[in-house]
Amino acid sequence: MLVEVSSGEAAQALHAELLRRRAEGSLTVREIVPAARTVLLDGLDDPARVAERLPGWEIPPLGTRADEAVEIPVRYDGPDLTDVAALWGVRVHEVPTIHAAAEFRVAFCGFAPGFGYLTGLPERYDVPRRATPRTAVPAGSVALAGPYTGVYPRSSPGGWQLIGTTDAVLWDHTRVPAALLAPGTRVRFVPVDGS
Helix, strand or coil: CEEECCCHHHHHHHHHHHHHHHHHCCCCCCEEEECCCEEEEECCCCHHHHHHHHHHCCCCCCCCCCCCCEEEEEECCCCCHHHHHHHHCCCCCHHHHHHHHCCEEEEEECCCCCCEEEECCCHHHCECCCCCCEEEECCCEEEEEECEEEECCCCEEECCEEEEECCCCCECCCCCCCECCCCCCEEEEEECCCC
């Protein structure tokens, strides 16, 4: 069953509520997969019943969670730092301060194994994708596009604005879980090397 909602925040709140209901045993579902404005429920034992009752559920807004944030060390040395500063209307040295001051949350994952779409910057810091995508973005690149921040887990083509780099390993098939970031995870970017 695919549930479409009005916003990214609503998708994140619904995802959290579905996880809560599954954990307490009132919802039997194999997978709950959030996206930008949808949540997919795969393996529901009674989709018709859930579809009938879901519109009447109280979905609390996402609050501040007490769980620890994943800290990602960042060198704010990306090739698009100057462009982002111009788009934000700030000096280049202010971009790391603004970015690192935000508390991010993984809204959903996709694009590549380990890639999380993180929200947390105020809307005024949304930036467009590059007019011409790069054919190869290095692994560990910290990037912005629209309302999202992401970290490229491996080298791949990409059109996001690159503001920094990290040595954090986002995907490691020998780690359990393999992905460092999962939907709902809180994330903080920590400037390093004088960034």
